[in-house]
Amino acid sequence: MARKTISTAFPSPRHDHAACVDEALAQAERVCAEQGRRLTPLRRRVLELVWQSHRPVTAYALLERLVQDGHRAQAPTVYRSLEFLMESGLVHRVESMNAYLGCNQPWHGHDVGIFICRVCGDVAELSDTAISRGIERGADRIGFTVESRVVEISGTCRACSGACN
Amino acid sequence: MARKTISTAFPSPRHDHAACVDEALAQAERVCAEQGRRLTPLRRRVLELVWQSHRPVTAYALLERLVQDGHRAQAPTVYRSLEFLMESGLVHRVESMNAYLGCNQPWHGHDVGIFICRVCGDVAELSDTAISRGIERGADRIGFTVESRVVEISGTCRACSGACN
DNA sequence: CATTGAAATGTTATAATTTAACGTTTCCTT
């Protein structure tokens, strides 16, 4: 299985974002085919909309976009698609923002840390073994069996801390 | 400053919970005095209600309890008290549950991991340096400056994984 | 090819969570 990282952490504002979207969609096709899950046009379109930026997007923002498409959509339409995409590992829910984010490393499952820049709003996804091991160590200390984790870090990205914009 | 851990991780069902509540309230008095913040009767009562268990509790559950007290409360009353208590480091918001949890280590700020047992619902709060260092390491890798973090782990606690209940 | 059952989507309504805005009261400071 080809494992290609779609976008680096905090891509430059001038990066070729269309390529990110294309790659995300292609990867989604692959992932769904492998898992025998149906990436319907609606789900595909929702994923595409999620990928319109490297920022978490709310369900209702996605809904607005669908309506702009001319789609007579309602909230459950969006939530169902998001549910499917999350189960497929293609989208993360950002708990601290009630928002959704395209996952660029589906093979890592949801075992990642999400770094959210307070200034630009962009997000970087990092699968860092040090964090995972730290969590495992903590869990061991109290005899806890880990099933899923939420790791969301707020702060400022390199570009936004460095520059005097 | 006396730094006493109120409750151990996943306390036994038979522990003296009244002592947990007493200690939490006493600690709150101390913390607020130190910070020059006013722990009013309402805020104190909300904190007491948050501490009715070692489980996260929703804002509306707290509201119901206040109403049971005979208090003619509305949602903003609860949310304002919770905001105060969170700023004071006495309460955590559990992002993955939209719920609130008494903090038993206020001096650690919100720099902790929260382990949530899916079976019993109880929560353990752990300030583990391995997790913090893992996050710092990840942040360093991408030049990110950490301001705040959310670490919430779901799984099963020792008692619930071990026993055949 | 027709049938049929499951999956997906449409549709309506509502629940659950949170905040805005403004008025009133309390209480500390002077």
Place this chain on the structure above:
DNA sequence: AAGGAAACGTTAAATTATAACATTTCAATG
């Protein structure tokens, strides 16, 4: 005692999410 800020009350509404049921699509099977 007066003034002003903080706390709290009250009304309304925004935001986020789900329940429940109807309809359509689709793939498998006969």
